[in-house]
Amino acid sequence: xxxxxxxxxxxxxxxxxxxxxxxxxxxxxxxxxxxxxxxxxxxxxxxxxxxxxxxxxxxxxxxxxxxxxxxxxxxxxxxxxxxxxxxxxxxxxxxxxxxxxxxxxxxxxxxxxxxxxxxxxxxxxxxxxxxxxxxxxxxxxxxxxxxxxxxxxxxxxxxxxxxxxxxxxxxxxxxxxxxxxxxxxxxxxxxxxxxxxxxxxxxxxxxxxxxxxxxxxxxxxxxxxxxxxxxxxxxxxxxxxxxxxxxxxxxxxxxxxxxxxxxxxxxxxxxxxxxxxxxxxxxxxxxxxxxxxxxxxxxxxxxxxxxxxxxxxxxxxxxxxxxxxxxxxxxxxxxxxxxxxxxxx
Ligand code: BDR
Ligand code: CA
Numbered sequence: 001x002x003x004x005x006x007x008x009x010x011x012x013x014x015x016x017x018x019x020x021x022x023x024x025x026x027x028x029x030x031x032x033x034x035x036x037x038x039x040x041x042x043x044x045x046x047x048x049x050x051x052x053x054x055x056x057x058x059x060x061x062x063x064x065x066x067x068x069x070x071x072x073x074x075x076x077x078x079x080x081x082x083x084x085x086x087x088x089x090x091x092x093x094x095x096x097x098x099x100x101x102x103x104x105x106x107x108x109x110x111x112x113x114x115x116x117x118x119x120x121x122x123x124x125x126x127x128x129x130x131x132x133x134x135x136x137x138x139x140x141x142x143x144x145x146x147x148x149x150x151x152x153x154x155x156x157x158x159x160x161x162x163x164x165x166x167x168x169x170x171x172x173x174x175x176x177x178x179x180x181x182x183x184x185x186x187x188x189x190x191x192x193x194x195x196x197x198x199x200x201x202x203x204x205x206x207x208x209x210x211x212x213x214x215x216x217x218x219x220x221x222x223x224x225x226x227x228x229x230x231x232x233x234x235x236x237x238x239x240x241x242x243x244x245x246x247x248x249x250x251x252x253x254x255x256x257x258x259x260x261x262x263x264x265x266x267x268x269x270x271x272x273x274x275x276x277x278x279x280x281x282x283x284x285x286x287x288x289x290x291x292x293x294x295x296x297x298x299x300x301x302x303x304x305x306x307x308x309x310x311x312x313x314x315x316x317x318x319x320x321x322x323x324x325x326x327x328x329x330x331x332x333x334x335x336x337x338x339x340x341x342x343x344x345x
Contacts, residue, residue, distance in 0.1 A: 002026070002027060002028060002029040003027060003028060003029065003116075003118060003143075003250075003251075004028075004029045004031050004111075004115065004116060004117045004118070005022070005028055005029070005030060005031065005117065005118045005119065005120055005250065006030075006031055006032055006033070006034055006107070006108055006111060006112075006117060006118075006119050006120075007019060007022055007030060007032075007033050007034070007119075007120050007122065007247075008033075008034045008035075008036060008066070008104070008108075008119055008120070008121045008122065008123065008127050008128065009033065009034075009035060009036070009038075009045070009049070009121075009122040009123050009243070010035065010036050010037065010038025010039045010040060010045050010122065010123030010124065011035070011039065011040065011045050011048040011049050011052065011086060011087065012038065012039035012040060012045070012048065012078075012082055012086060012087075012122070012123070012243070013039075013081075013082050013083075013086075013087060013088050013222055013223060013225070013226045013239075013241075014122075014226070014239075014240075014241045014242050014243040014244065015039065015048075015122045015123065015243045016048060016049075016051075016052045016087060016222055017219065017222075017223075017241050017243065017244045018120075018122055018243035018244040018246065018247045019033065019049065019052045019053075019056075020052060020055075020056060020308060021244045021247045021248065021304060021307055021308060022120070022247045023052075023053075023056045023058050023061070024056075024307040024308050024310070025247070025251055025307050027251045028247075028250070028251060030058075030061050031111050031117060032061060032062045032063070032064060032107055032111065033049045033053075033061060033062070033063045033064070034063075034064045034066050034104035034105075034107060034108060034127055035049060035063065035064065035065055035066055035104065035123075036066045036067050036104070036123045036124055036126050036127045037066075037067055037068050037069060037070070037075055037077070037123075037124070037126065038077070038078065038123035038124045038164075038165065038168055039077060039078040039079070039081065039082045039086055039123065039164075040077060040078075040079060040082060040085075040086030041068070041075075041077060042065050042066060042067070042068050043065070044085070044086045045065075045086065046063050046065050046098060047094060047095070047098075048085075048086050048087045049063045050063055050094075050095040050098055051087065051092045051093075051094075051095055053095070054095045055092075055218060059095070059097075062101075062107070063098060064101070064102055064103065064104040064106075064107040065100060065103070065104060066103065066104030066105065066126070066127040066130070067104070067126040067127055067130055067172075069126075070124060070126055070168060070169035070170075070171065070172055071126060071129055071130075071169055071171040071172045071175070072171045073169065073170065073171065073272075075168075076168060078164060078168075080229075081226070081229050082225070082226070083225040087222050088221070088222045088223060088224055088225035088226055089224075089225050090221045090222045090224075090225075104127045105127060105130050105131045105134055105135070108127070108128075108131050108138065109131060109134070109135045109138035112138045112139075112141050112142055113137075113138055113141060116143045117142065117143055118142060118143040118144040118145065118146070118250070119142055119144075119145050119146075120146045120147075120246055120247055120250050121145060121146070121147040121148065121149070121165075121246075122148050122165075122243040122246060122247075123165055123168075124149075124165045124166070124168040124169035124172055124173070125147060125149070125165070125166070125169060125172040125173045125175075125176045126169045126172040128145065128172070128176050129169070129171070129172035129173075129175040129176050129179075130172075132175060132176065132179045133175075136179075139179060140183055144188070144250075145176070145180070145187045145188070146187075146188040146190060146246050146249060146250045147165075147176075147187055147188065147189060147190065147246070148165060148190045148191075148195065148242050148243050148245070148246040149163055149164075149165035149166045149173065149189065149190075149191060149275075150163050150165075150166050150173075150189050150191040150192070150263075150265070150275035150291075151163045151191045151192035151193055151275060152189075152191060152193050152275060152277045152279070152291050152293060153193055153293065154191070154192040154193040154196055155192075156192065156273070156274070157192060158273065159270075159271070159272070159273070159274075161271050161273075161274040162266075162271065162272060162273030162274050163191060163192050163273065163275075166265055166273040166274075166275060167272060167273030168273075170265055170266060170267045170268065170272050170273045171267055173265040173273070174264065174265040174266075174267050177263055177264060177265050177288055177289065178264075180288040180289070181262070181285070181286075181288040184286065185288070186260065186287055186288055186289055186290050187288065187289050187290070188249070188250075188289075188290045188292065189258075189263065189275065189289050189290065189291045189292060190242075190245055190246040190249055190256065190292050191275065191291065191292065192242070193258075193291075193292065193293050194245060194256050194258075194292045194293065194294065194295040195240060195241075195242035195243075195245050195246075195295075196240055197295050197297050198240060198241050198242070198244070198245050198295070198297055198300055198301075199236070199238040199239065199240055199241075199297070200219075200223060200238055200239050200240075200241050201237065201238035201322070202227075202237060202238065203322045204238075204301065204319075204322055204323070205219065205220055205223070207305075207318055207319070207322060208305065208308075208309065211305070211309050211311065211316075212308075212309040212310075212311075215308055215309055219308075223239055223241075226239040227239050244300075244304060245295065245300060248300055248303050248304065249292070249295075251303075252299075252303060254296075254299065255295060255296060255299055255300055255303070256292040256294060256295045256296075257292065257293070257294045258290055258291045258292035258293040258294065259277075259279055259290075259291050259293060260287035260289070260290055260291075261277045261278050261279050261281075261287050261289060261291055262277075262278040262281075262283055262285040262286065262287055262288055262289070263275055263276065263277045263278065263287075263288060263289035263291060264276045264278075275289075275291075277289070277291050279291075297323050298319060298320060298323045301319055301323055302316055302319060305319065
Protein backbone atom coordinates (compact mmCIF):
# COMPACT_ATOMS: atom_id res chain seq x y z
CA UNK A 1 0.00 0.00 0.00
CA UNK A 2 1.26 3.46 -0.88
CA UNK A 3 1.95 5.85 1.99
CA UNK A 4 1.00 9.46 1.44
CA UNK A 5 3.76 11.98 2.12
CA UNK A 6 4.48 15.65 1.88
CA UNK A 7 8.10 16.44 1.10
CA UNK A 8 9.11 19.62 2.89
CA UNK A 9 12.38 20.79 1.41
CA UNK A 10 14.80 23.54 0.40
CA UNK A 11 16.14 22.40 -3.00
CA UNK A 12 19.09 22.29 -2.96
CA UNK A 13 21.15 19.64 -4.77
CA UNK A 14 20.64 16.72 -2.40
CA UNK A 15 17.00 17.74 -1.85
CA UNK A 16 16.57 17.41 -5.60
CA UNK A 17 18.04 13.91 -5.58
CA UNK A 18 15.70 13.08 -2.70
CA UNK A 19 12.72 14.39 -4.66
CA UNK A 20 13.77 12.30 -7.65
CA UNK A 21 13.99 9.24 -5.43
CA UNK A 22 10.63 9.88 -3.77
CA UNK A 23 8.95 10.33 -7.14
CA UNK A 24 10.45 7.04 -8.33
CA UNK A 25 9.21 4.99 -5.40
CA UNK A 26 6.03 3.06 -5.84
CA UNK A 27 5.68 2.82 -2.04
CA UNK A 28 5.14 6.58 -1.82
CA UNK A 29 2.41 8.89 -2.97
CA UNK A 30 3.90 12.36 -2.99
CA UNK A 31 0.86 14.52 -2.20
CA UNK A 32 2.80 17.74 -2.60
CA UNK A 33 6.08 19.52 -2.12
CA UNK A 34 6.33 22.33 0.40
CA UNK A 35 9.30 24.65 0.26
CA UNK A 36 11.08 26.34 3.14
CA UNK A 37 13.92 28.85 3.15
CA UNK A 38 17.17 27.02 3.64
CA UNK A 39 19.77 26.13 1.06
CA UNK A 40 18.02 28.52 -1.30
CA UNK A 41 15.48 31.28 -0.74
CA UNK A 42 11.89 30.06 -1.05
CA UNK A 43 11.19 31.41 -4.54
CA UNK A 44 14.33 29.72 -5.87
CA UNK A 45 13.41 26.54 -4.03
CA UNK A 46 9.98 26.50 -5.67
CA UNK A 47 11.55 27.03 -9.06
CA UNK A 48 14.06 24.23 -8.45
CA UNK A 49 11.37 21.83 -7.26
CA UNK A 50 9.50 22.51 -10.51
CA UNK A 51 12.64 21.92 -12.58
CA UNK A 52 12.98 18.51 -10.94
CA UNK A 53 9.30 17.71 -11.40
CA UNK A 54 9.62 18.65 -15.05
CA UNK A 55 12.64 16.38 -15.53
CA UNK A 56 10.76 13.55 -13.84
CA UNK A 57 7.64 14.19 -15.93
CA UNK A 58 5.65 14.87 -12.74
CA UNK A 59 4.47 18.46 -13.00
CA UNK A 60 1.15 17.18 -11.68
CA UNK A 61 2.65 17.25 -8.15
CA UNK A 62 1.76 20.60 -6.56
CA UNK A 63 4.40 22.86 -5.02
CA UNK A 64 3.70 25.31 -2.20
CA UNK A 65 5.82 28.18 -0.91
CA UNK A 66 6.47 28.30 2.83
CA UNK A 67 8.42 30.30 5.37
CA UNK A 68 10.75 32.92 3.88
CA UNK A 69 12.69 33.42 7.08
CA UNK A 70 13.46 31.30 10.13
CA UNK A 71 11.27 31.81 13.21
CA UNK A 72 13.63 34.24 14.93
CA UNK A 73 17.18 34.37 13.68
CA UNK A 74 18.33 35.98 10.44
CA UNK A 75 18.18 33.83 7.33
CA UNK A 76 21.48 32.32 6.16
CA UNK A 77 21.27 30.45 2.86
CA UNK A 78 23.66 27.72 1.69
CA UNK A 79 24.21 28.86 -1.88
CA UNK A 80 27.95 28.54 -1.28
CA UNK A 81 27.32 24.79 -1.08
CA UNK A 82 24.55 24.46 -3.67
CA UNK A 83 25.55 27.08 -6.27
CA UNK A 84 24.08 30.46 -7.12
CA UNK A 85 20.93 28.86 -8.57
CA UNK A 86 20.63 26.40 -5.68
CA UNK A 87 20.95 23.58 -8.19
CA UNK A 88 24.67 23.31 -8.68
CA UNK A 89 24.81 26.15 -11.25
CA UNK A 90 23.15 23.86 -13.74
CA UNK A 91 21.05 26.84 -14.80
CA UNK A 92 18.23 24.64 -16.02
CA UNK A 93 15.45 26.55 -17.78
CA UNK A 94 12.64 27.91 -15.63
CA UNK A 95 9.38 25.98 -15.80
CA UNK A 96 6.52 28.42 -16.26
CA UNK A 97 3.02 27.91 -14.92
CA UNK A 98 3.43 28.01 -11.13
CA UNK A 99 0.86 30.01 -9.24
CA UNK A 100 0.88 30.90 -5.59
CA UNK A 101 -2.22 29.25 -4.12
CA UNK A 102 -2.30 27.84 -0.59
CA UNK A 103 0.60 28.48 1.74
CA UNK A 104 2.83 25.51 2.55
CA UNK A 105 1.26 25.17 6.00
CA UNK A 106 -2.26 25.64 4.58
CA UNK A 107 -1.62 22.74 2.22
CA UNK A 108 -0.11 20.64 4.99
CA UNK A 109 -3.08 21.22 7.30
CA UNK A 110 -5.64 20.46 4.61
CA UNK A 111 -3.88 17.30 3.43
CA UNK A 112 -3.11 15.93 6.89
CA UNK A 113 -6.69 16.43 8.06
CA UNK A 114 -8.00 14.65 4.97
CA UNK A 115 -6.36 11.33 5.85
CA UNK A 116 -3.12 9.64 6.95
CA UNK A 117 -0.14 11.61 5.73
CA UNK A 118 3.49 11.84 6.84
CA UNK A 119 6.06 14.58 6.38
CA UNK A 120 9.61 14.00 5.23
CA UNK A 121 11.44 17.20 6.17
CA UNK A 122 14.65 17.81 4.24
CA UNK A 123 15.31 21.40 5.22
CA UNK A 124 15.06 23.64 8.28
CA UNK A 125 11.97 22.81 10.37
CA UNK A 126 10.39 26.27 10.05
CA UNK A 127 7.32 25.16 8.07
CA UNK A 128 6.55 22.41 10.57
CA UNK A 129 7.05 24.82 13.47
CA UNK A 130 4.67 27.31 11.85
CA UNK A 131 2.13 24.53 11.30
CA UNK A 132 2.37 23.62 15.00
CA UNK A 133 1.69 27.22 15.97
CA UNK A 134 -1.07 27.81 13.42
CA UNK A 135 -2.86 24.49 13.61
CA UNK A 136 -1.72 22.21 16.44
CA UNK A 137 -4.49 19.76 15.66
CA UNK A 138 -3.21 19.23 12.12
CA UNK A 139 0.34 18.91 13.46
CA UNK A 140 -0.77 16.29 15.98
CA UNK A 141 -2.32 14.25 13.19
CA UNK A 142 0.84 13.93 11.11
CA UNK A 143 1.29 10.21 10.77
CA UNK A 144 5.07 10.34 11.02
CA UNK A 145 7.84 12.94 10.74
CA UNK A 146 11.23 11.97 9.36
CA UNK A 147 13.69 14.85 9.48
CA UNK A 148 17.11 15.14 7.91
CA UNK A 149 18.96 17.19 10.46
CA UNK A 150 21.08 17.29 13.57
CA UNK A 151 24.03 15.21 14.67
CA UNK A 152 24.76 13.12 17.72
CA UNK A 153 28.20 11.50 17.71
CA UNK A 154 29.30 13.10 14.49
CA UNK A 155 30.61 16.65 14.32
CA UNK A 156 28.47 19.31 12.69
CA UNK A 157 28.76 20.96 9.32
CA UNK A 158 28.05 24.55 10.39
CA UNK A 159 29.81 24.51 13.74
CA UNK A 160 31.61 21.80 15.66
CA UNK A 161 28.25 20.67 17.01
CA UNK A 162 25.53 21.86 14.63
CA UNK A 163 24.16 20.60 11.36
CA UNK A 164 22.87 23.14 8.80
CA UNK A 165 19.08 22.48 8.87
CA UNK A 166 18.82 22.87 12.64
CA UNK A 167 21.47 25.59 12.81
CA UNK A 168 19.62 27.63 10.15
CA UNK A 169 16.46 27.70 12.27
CA UNK A 170 17.26 26.49 15.77
CA UNK A 171 14.02 27.91 17.19
CA UNK A 172 11.94 26.10 14.57
CA UNK A 173 13.76 22.82 15.22
CA UNK A 174 13.54 23.24 19.00
CA UNK A 175 9.80 23.90 18.78
CA UNK A 176 9.16 20.82 16.66
CA UNK A 177 11.12 18.58 19.07
CA UNK A 178 9.21 20.13 22.00
CA UNK A 179 5.93 19.56 20.17
CA UNK A 180 6.80 15.89 19.71
CA UNK A 181 7.59 15.67 23.42
CA UNK A 182 4.22 17.25 24.30
CA UNK A 183 2.41 14.85 21.99
CA UNK A 184 4.26 11.81 23.32
CA UNK A 185 5.48 11.05 19.80
CA UNK A 186 8.89 10.55 18.27
CA UNK A 187 10.52 12.22 15.30
CA UNK A 188 13.02 10.19 13.26
CA UNK A 189 16.27 12.14 13.18
CA UNK A 190 18.26 11.27 10.10
CA UNK A 191 21.34 13.24 11.06
CA UNK A 192 24.92 13.57 9.94
CA UNK A 193 25.87 10.42 11.88
CA UNK A 194 24.24 8.43 9.12
CA UNK A 195 24.10 10.77 6.13
CA UNK A 196 27.86 11.40 6.13
CA UNK A 197 28.23 7.76 5.14
CA UNK A 198 26.18 8.26 1.98
CA UNK A 199 28.80 9.46 -0.46
CA UNK A 200 28.11 9.67 -4.17
CA UNK A 201 31.56 8.97 -5.60
CA UNK A 202 32.85 9.49 -9.16
CA UNK A 203 32.77 5.70 -9.61
CA UNK A 204 29.13 5.49 -8.59
CA UNK A 205 28.22 8.39 -10.83
CA UNK A 206 30.07 6.83 -13.74
CA UNK A 207 28.22 3.55 -13.14
CA UNK A 208 24.94 5.42 -13.15
CA UNK A 209 25.82 7.10 -16.46
CA UNK A 210 26.70 3.75 -18.02
CA UNK A 211 23.45 2.19 -16.84
CA UNK A 212 21.23 5.11 -17.79
CA UNK A 213 22.90 7.99 -19.66
CA UNK A 214 19.84 10.26 -19.47
CA UNK A 215 19.50 9.97 -15.69
CA UNK A 216 23.24 9.76 -15.07
CA UNK A 217 24.04 12.90 -17.05
CA UNK A 218 21.32 14.82 -15.25
CA UNK A 219 22.62 13.76 -11.84
CA UNK A 220 26.16 14.63 -12.97
CA UNK A 221 25.01 18.06 -14.11
CA UNK A 222 23.38 19.02 -10.83
CA UNK A 223 26.07 17.48 -8.59
CA UNK A 224 29.24 18.80 -10.27
CA UNK A 225 29.29 21.93 -8.12
CA UNK A 226 28.66 19.78 -5.03
CA UNK A 227 31.63 17.55 -5.91
CA UNK A 228 33.84 20.64 -6.20
CA UNK A 229 32.53 22.02 -2.93
CA UNK A 230 33.29 18.78 -1.08
CA UNK A 231 36.79 18.68 -2.48
CA UNK A 232 37.49 22.25 -1.41
CA UNK A 233 35.85 22.02 2.01
CA UNK A 234 36.50 18.47 3.14
CA UNK A 235 39.05 17.07 0.71
CA UNK A 236 36.49 14.48 -0.23
CA UNK A 237 36.33 13.07 -3.74
CA UNK A 238 32.59 12.69 -4.05
CA UNK A 239 29.65 14.37 -2.37
CA UNK A 240 27.62 13.56 0.69
CA UNK A 241 24.00 13.23 -0.36
CA UNK A 242 22.16 13.68 2.91
CA UNK A 243 18.53 14.11 1.97
CA UNK A 244 17.87 10.98 -0.12
CA UNK A 245 18.68 8.84 2.92
CA UNK A 246 15.68 10.32 4.76
CA UNK A 247 13.38 9.37 1.88
CA UNK A 248 14.93 5.92 1.57
CA UNK A 249 14.68 5.31 5.31
CA UNK A 250 11.02 6.35 5.29
CA UNK A 251 10.31 3.56 2.81
CA UNK A 252 12.75 0.96 4.14
CA UNK A 253 13.44 0.77 7.89
CA UNK A 254 16.24 -1.73 7.44
CA UNK A 255 18.49 1.01 6.03
CA UNK A 256 19.18 2.69 9.37
CA UNK A 257 19.05 1.89 13.05
CA UNK A 258 19.54 3.99 16.13
CA UNK A 259 18.47 4.84 19.64
CA UNK A 260 15.32 6.23 21.18
CA UNK A 261 16.25 9.25 23.28
CA UNK A 262 14.97 12.51 24.64
CA UNK A 263 16.44 15.16 22.38
CA UNK A 264 16.50 18.91 22.61
CA UNK A 265 17.77 21.50 20.15
CA UNK A 266 19.90 24.36 21.43
CA UNK A 267 18.38 27.70 20.45
CA UNK A 268 21.33 30.09 20.84
CA UNK A 269 24.91 30.66 21.86
CA UNK A 270 28.00 28.73 21.01
CA UNK A 271 26.12 25.49 20.45
CA UNK A 272 23.16 26.98 18.53
CA UNK A 273 21.42 24.24 16.56
CA UNK A 274 23.07 21.39 18.44
CA UNK A 275 20.94 18.32 19.06
CA UNK A 276 21.49 17.38 22.69
CA UNK A 277 20.68 13.68 22.70
CA UNK A 278 20.16 12.28 26.19
CA UNK A 279 21.36 8.80 25.35
CA UNK A 280 22.11 8.04 29.01
CA UNK A 281 18.74 9.16 30.35
CA UNK A 282 20.09 11.93 32.59
CA UNK A 283 16.91 14.01 32.24
CA UNK A 284 14.59 11.06 32.89
CA UNK A 285 12.30 12.22 30.13
CA UNK A 286 10.53 10.00 27.63
CA UNK A 287 12.09 9.75 24.20
CA UNK A 288 10.83 12.24 21.63
CA UNK A 289 13.29 11.13 18.94
CA UNK A 290 14.58 8.07 17.22
CA UNK A 291 18.16 9.14 16.60
CA UNK A 292 19.63 7.13 13.76
CA UNK A 293 23.24 6.18 14.26
CA UNK A 294 23.94 3.35 11.82
CA UNK A 295 23.29 2.92 8.13
CA UNK A 296 24.18 0.62 5.27
CA UNK A 297 25.51 2.55 2.29
CA UNK A 298 25.42 -0.44 -0.03
CA UNK A 299 21.77 -1.16 0.76
CA UNK A 300 20.99 2.53 0.32
CA UNK A 301 22.68 2.73 -3.08
CA UNK A 302 20.97 -0.47 -4.20
CA UNK A 303 17.65 1.19 -3.52
CA UNK A 304 18.73 4.59 -4.92
CA UNK A 305 20.00 3.14 -8.19
CA UNK A 306 17.23 0.62 -8.69
CA UNK A 307 14.44 3.14 -8.16
CA UNK A 308 16.00 6.07 -9.99
CA UNK A 309 17.04 3.95 -12.93
CA UNK A 310 14.03 1.64 -12.83
CA UNK A 311 16.11 -1.54 -12.87
CA UNK A 312 16.01 -4.56 -10.59
CA UNK A 313 18.57 -4.78 -7.79
CA UNK A 314 20.04 -8.04 -9.20
CA UNK A 315 21.18 -6.05 -12.25
CA UNK A 316 23.38 -3.83 -10.11
CA UNK A 317 26.13 -6.39 -9.78
CA UNK A 318 28.99 -3.83 -9.79
CA UNK A 319 27.69 -1.88 -6.80
CA UNK A 320 29.33 -3.98 -4.05
CA UNK A 321 32.73 -3.42 -5.65
CA UNK A 322 32.19 0.35 -5.68
CA UNK A 323 31.13 0.74 -2.05
CA UNK A 324 33.04 -0.28 1.00
CA UNK A 325 31.06 -0.02 4.20
CA UNK A 326 33.70 -0.41 6.87
CA UNK A 327 37.05 1.12 7.62
CA UNK A 328 39.08 3.77 5.93
CA UNK A 329 39.47 2.86 2.37
CA UNK A 330 40.30 5.90 0.27
CA UNK A 331 38.65 8.47 -1.84
CA UNK A 332 36.81 6.40 -4.35
CA UNK A 333 35.15 4.14 -1.86
CA UNK A 334 33.18 6.71 0.05
CA UNK A 335 34.65 6.49 3.53
CA UNK A 336 37.32 9.07 3.88
CA UNK A 337 39.38 10.52 6.65
CA UNK A 338 37.55 13.63 7.75
CA UNK A 339 40.38 16.05 8.41
CA UNK A 340 43.68 17.01 6.88
CA UNK A 341 45.37 15.93 10.11
CA UNK A 342 44.06 12.44 9.64
CA UNK A 343 45.20 12.40 6.04
CA UNK A 344 48.69 13.31 7.12
CA UNK A 345 48.78 10.97 10.14
C1 BDR B 1 21.46 19.48 5.05
O1 BDR B 1 21.73 20.83 4.73
C2 BDR B 1 21.59 21.04 3.36
O2 BDR B 1 22.71 21.64 2.80
C3 BDR B 1 21.29 19.73 2.71
O3 BDR B 1 20.31 19.91 1.72
C4 BDR B 1 20.80 18.87 3.83
O4 BDR B 1 19.40 18.93 3.99
C5 BDR B 1 22.74 18.80 5.48
O5 BDR B 1 23.29 19.46 6.57
CA1 CA C 1 17.98 20.00 2.36
